Amino acid sequence: MGKTKYDGTPRHVLCQRIPTPPFGRFEDRHVVRYDEYVRTGGYEALRKALSMKPDAVTEEVKKSMLRGRGGAGFPTGLKWTFLPKVEAGTDPGPRYLAVNADESEPGTFKDRLLMDYDPHLMLEGIAICCYACRLSRAYIFIRGEYHHQAMVVEEAIREAYANGIFGEKGLVNSAANTGGERFVVDCHLHRGAGAYICGEETGLLEALEGKRGWPRIKPPFPAVKGLFGRPTIINNVETLAHLPLILGEGAAAFMAQGVESTVGGPPSYGTKLMGVSGHVNRPGCYEFELGIPLRTLVEEHCGGMRNGKKFKAAIPGGVSMGILDTDQYEAELDFDIGRKHNVLGLGTACPTVFDEDTDMVAVARNIARFFKHESCGQCTPCREGSGWLYQLLCRIEEGHAKTRDLDLALEIATSMGTMPGTTICGLADGNNWAVRTIMNKFRDEFERRVERTAVPVKMTIGAGAKG
């Protein structure tokens, strides 16, 4: 049993080589190349993993209870076990890893940190995952706008090939050197082209296949029938970057960080990259243990609110998650947050913080515009609903709406995504949670913006009154 409350001590795992407050300064960050990575203990965990049986590696990851860092928090080890089993010594044919580096959820800028400065941490995680799951090839799907990051990662992949991490020839890959199973993995970068929906795991697979990024209906699940119809694992960059620690130091080291659930849910172990943006004095990407209260993060580490203003609201991690109210400043950033604070979930744990002067109607309108723009158009409730919602919120913001429009907006929001099976992916649900929680938690602000729907009452007063 670990702790149930954040203990106030900062610990860095993912940022070991990336200067990050309170242990380092943002200004001192630099790209860690292969030589520096290896000099500082890099690829040791991979060597260790390669000396184990693949199933034992998966077991260790399962034991750690690592949960996905891409937004949904799905247990990583469990996901891996959905792959069809492979008999030792047999060739299962091509099996893929799709690394989700699409990072397009507004407010989120954390995977970027690893790709900007420590790309080999991600690559080592990729290699470990491919070994454990017997995957033959990894594609890093990076969003098109990350031009600089694509260059850094390309260079790191080249270094990894040259040093025998990936590819046919090398020091790490021969079973004779390691004692484990044969390890031959390819790794390629695949650039997206400006579509948020390709972050959804099956939209991503479609983009890899050269199609429009339309999410697929599940089942079949990607672990069984994914990229090019083959078994495929999809994991987020940060999720994979945790693997070197878990394999290198053991699951227990990972589980010593983070917190237990206090609502009877699964635990939130490990540290998390937290990109803080909005009205704080020192925005930026930090690393803290899961469970850190938002107030502690902002007040103790981000220099507090900007211009001495008061905290008003925050999005916990990407606009899809909904909003934390003024009195939810204490909310702990862990996987319990959804159940405790009426938001969809922790999401990417990159909070966007708003001060007391923020117009919440404008916040809702901004988010609704995003979803309208990014809906892929396959499902009617999402395609049409997102457009109507945006129009209604514009009308409310401009002061042309009536009270009943508030109910209409809420009804539209609620009707998209909450009914299982009416939409293919989670985008509609994110739209619903964002708009609905903002409108409900800041209802008075919306009411002040609308014209009261007057109910005409017939009255005749004074001299003209008859009978």
Place this chain on the structure above:
Amino acid sequence: MAWITKDSAGARVERRDEPYLTAEMRRDLDERILPRYERRAGALLPALHMVQEAYGWIPHQAMMEIARHLGMTPAEVLDTASFYEEYWLKPKGRHVVAVCRSIACEFCGQQAITDAVREALGIDVGETTDDGEFTLIELECLGSCGTAPAALIDHTLHENLRPADVPRLLREAKQAHGH
């Protein structure tokens, strides 16, 4: 992004004799890109990126050439190309200024940045200057929220922008190589 209606019946494809997909590009596709994918269509996004890089946009003829090279139909290539915002199916300015309009940027002063660009260039969002130098667009989150407001000028990200920075950045972009 979602729903672009294609003028299938009335579309005319502008043709030129010289192929857009040069011999060098074909070789690069064949040797470096295609071996990465189990099916040739997997190379479609990289091929579209390649053409866009070289010409600044993706003409219909180029899509037909890509289709033939990858063993796809031109309609399949158009279907994919028209879905992604980063692919320009019409010519754009030599330089693209893309201001982020998402949550962190809007509430940290994005409007003033867009306005400064509009004023400096004399165009509105979605327009191209008469001399064909600049196109101004707004995009969703660029993953630079901690240093908002942010904008991409061509491939370079500019962070912590102030309106006063805009004229200088535009000047620098113009001097740099564009499309």
